[in-house]
Amino acid sequence: MQGNLMYTLGQAAEMTKIITEEDVFLFAGITGDRNPVHISKEFAAKTRFGERIAHGILTAGLISAVIGMKLPGPGCLYVSQTLQFLGPVKIGDEITARAEIVEVISEKRLRLRTQCINQRKETVLDGEAIIVPPRPVRGKQANS
Numbered sequence: 268m269q270g271n272l273m274y275t276l277g278q279a280a281e282m283t284k285i286i287t288e289e290d291v292f293l294f295a296g297i298t299g300d301r302n303p304v305h306i307s308k309e310f311a312a313k314t315r316f317g318e319r320i321a322h323g324i325l326t327a328g329l330i331s332a333v334i335g336m337k338l339p340g341p342g343c344l345y346v347s348q349t350l351q352f353l354g355p356v357k358i359g360d361e362i363t364a365r366a367e368i369v370e371v372i373s374e375k376r377l378r379l380r381t382q383c384i385n386q387r388k389e390t391v392l393d394g395e396a397i398i399v400p401p402r403p404v405r406g407k408q409a410n411s
Contacts, residue, residue, distance in 0.1 A: 282337065
């Protein structure tokens with residue numbers, strides 16, 4: 268998408284990732300969120316989930332990857348993101364993060380619907396992002 272400064276309603280991109288135990292432990296270490304529902308099998312077994320679940324923001328991070336790497340891609344900037352966590356993501360779940368342009372606010376702003384869907388086709392996260400698409404640097408050629 269980089270270099271293509273024309274955006275249209277319905278343009279979409281996605282990526283899929285299997286959430287691993289290592290992902291959860293690394294995220295816990297990076298953020299300091301060591302809530303035992305994420306890292307302790309014993310604790311999580313006694314919760315309503317019955318097993319460990321991934322951090323909600325770890326799941327949301329997949330949306331950031333789609334926006335930052337695919338649509339609109341490198342050079343874009345987040346302005347805002349809403350998130351509704353609709354279901355748990357468990358270790359071993361295959362999550363598809365998706366972003367779709369729902370409004371071209373201006374050449375400097377896009378509104379995207381953002382979602383994460385598991386391997387059972389259940390939406391586990393729904394939201395909306397406002398982003399600034401990448402723009403060429405003034406006075407410079409794009410490939411210089």
